[in-house]
Amino acid sequence: MVSGNISPRLTEQEIADGLMQSGTTRTRAEEQLFRQYDYFIKEGMRKYSLSEDESFDAYSDTILSAIQKIINRSFEGRSSLKTWIFQIFHNKCVDLLRKKSTNKNSVHHTLEITDLLHLLSDSARSVVQRMMDNSDRALLGQRLQEIGEQCRRLLLFWADGYPDKEIVVLMEYKTADVVKTSRLRCMEKLRQLYKSNT
Amino acid sequence: MLEHLGYIDSYFNKELSAEERRIFDQRIEQDPAFAEEVAFYLNAFDSVKAELASQKKARFREIYQEIRPAQRPGLVRRFWPYVSAAAVTIALIFRFIVFGGGVTPLKLAEEYIHDKLDLIHPVMGNTDTLELGKKLYNEGKYNEALTLFEKLVESNNSKDLAIEYAGIVSLRLEQYDKAIRYFTQLENTRLKVNPGKFYHALTLMKRNLPGDEVEAKKLLEDVINDKLARSDIAKEWLDKW
Numbered sequence: 001m002v003s004g005n006i007s008p009r010l011t012e013q014e015i016a017d018g019l020m021q022s023g024t025t026r027t028r029a030e031e032q033l034f035r036q037y038d039y040f041i042k043e044g045m046r047k048y049s050l051s052e053d054e055s056f057d058a059y060s061d062t063i064l065s066a067i068q069k070i071i072n073r074s075f076e077g078r079s080s081l082k083t084w085i086f087q088i089f090h091n092k093c094v095d096l097l098r099k100k101s102t103n104k105n106s107v108h109h110t111l112e113i114t115d116l117l118h119l120l121s122d123s124a125r126s127v128v129q130r131m132m133d134n135s136d137r138a139l140l141g142q143r144l145q146e147i148g149e150q151c152r153r154l155l156l157f158w159a160d161g162y163p164d165k166e167i168v169v170l171m172e173y174k175t176a177d178v179v180k181t182s183r184l185r186c187m188e189k190l191r192q193l194y195k196s197n198t
Numbered sequence: 199m200l201e202h203l204g205y206i207d208s209y210f211n212k213e214l215s216a217e218e219r220r221i222f223d224q225r226i227e228q229d230p231a232f233a234e235e236v237a238f239y240l241n242a243f244d245s246v247k248a249e250l251a252s253q254k255k256a257r258f259r260e261i262y263q264e265i266r267p268a269q270r271p272g273l274v275r276r277f278w279p280y281v282s283a284a285a286v287t288i289a290l291i292f293r294f295i296v297f298g299g300g301v302t303p304l305k306l307a308e309e310y311i312h313d314k315l316d317l318i319h320p321v322m323g324n325t326d327t328l329e330l331g332k333k334l335y336n337e338g339k340y341n342e343a344l345t346l347f348e349k350l351v352e353s354n355n356s357k358d359l360a361i362e363y364a365g366i367v368s369l370r371l372e373q374y375d376k377a378i379r380y381f382t383q384l385e386n387t388r389l390k391v392n393p394g395k396f397y398h399a400l401t402l403m404k405r406n407l408p409g410d411e412v413e414a415k416k417l418l419e420d421v422i423n424d425k426l427a428r429s430d431i432a433k434e435w436l437d438k439w
Contacts, residue, residue: 024329024330024332024336025320025329028320030254031261034262035261035265038261041262056258056259056262057255060255060258061255063258064255116243120223120226121220123223124223124226124227127226127227128226128233128236128237131234131237132241135237135238137245140241140242140245141248144249152249155246156249159243159247159249159250160250169327170330170334172345180207183207184200184203184204184207187203187239187242188203190242191238194238
């Protein structure tokens with residue numbers, strides 16, 4: 001650690017606070033959260049008879065889901081962070097076992113319905129949801145790899161919650177407006193690539 | 199089409215008024231082409247999120263691979279007597295290598311860089327350029343971090359820390375001449391706690407060219423005599439030299 005600062009083990013509260021930030025602090029808190037309960041992976045292997053890879057996937061998905069919930073303030077702190085995370089992990093493991101038993105486990109990477117969808121009115125949401133269900137997500141994922149490194153990086157920063165004014169510094173744009181225009185151009189580029197194959 | 203995307207983006211960024219939002223929702227129900235664009239926007243967002251999640255999982259996997267061998271409680275418990283005996287033996291061998299056997303300046307430098315310069319401590323709550331630079335450094339994105347720190351050096355913002363960090367990143371990138379330039383600049387800066395000379399010596403030890411060892415030794419002696427930052431480590435090193 002530089003400048004003689006020793007990184008202390010963070011408390012649950014510090015991790016939760018760190019996750020509410022958007023820069024280095026958040027990345028460190030995410031990694032710390034992962035490390036904090038990594039022994040759950042062994043629990044997954046022991047209790048649910050999962051392979052190490054399966055248990056790792058369930059635990060990683062648990063942490064990603066917990067991060068999202070903490071950021072969205074869905075974690076109310078009624079139980080300890082550990083108990084709450086273990087509950088999510090337990091559900092993921094059970095879900096995985098169910099999928100395994102019905103032979104649907106080829107890819108258990110579930111895409112959660114985007115929170116943004118819930119901003120729409122009920123009737124508008126059902127129209128959009130229907131259209132989303134009919135789209136080819138795998139193809140869109142492939143096209144994302146083809147839009148160019150600059151665009152990909154820009155969209156990843158955006159999806160990670162970085163505001164445009166921070167992306168200005170990270171990617172050396174001139175202004176936040178330029179970031180927004182570039183981001184929308186990248187989306188348009190992705191749309192054109194996607195449309196050319198559907 | 200870009201206009202539509204901008205409009206959709208404003209909606210989901212909650213930049214529209216209640217009335218504008220109502221009109222937006224209504225348009226989705228009445229204009230299938232527009233609804234299709236909204237669906238694409240959300241699908242794209244979710245796809246990028248999925249890609250991000252996959253990158254984060256890859257990072258978690260790296261962390262897990264690092265810590266995995268150390269966490270086998272069942273095995274450790276079962277073989278505890280053997281494990282503790284082996285640990286004592288290893289510690290004795292290590293002690294002999296470090297203190298009894300010859301330890302090279304290069305090895306000392308590499309150990310220090312690995313142990314002490316792997317992370318730059320972030321300041322909780324700050325999101326300025328210096329913090330972004332630290333974040334990139336801590337993620338191993340050294341080139342991007344260096345760009346930011348050099349920008350700060352040029353702009354005179356947080357200059358002393360930016361010089362120090364620019365030197366450290368240059369050292370990690372094995373751009374030794376550049377690192378030495380930054381650390382020399384730091385040495386010549388009036389600071390209460392100045393690690394410039396120590397880092398200069400460290401860089402020479404790591405570069406390990408003919409004459410570097412002798413020069414590094416002189417610098418470390420200066421660090422001790424002038425009671426500069428890291429003089430305790432400098433003393434420890436010279437004792438083992």
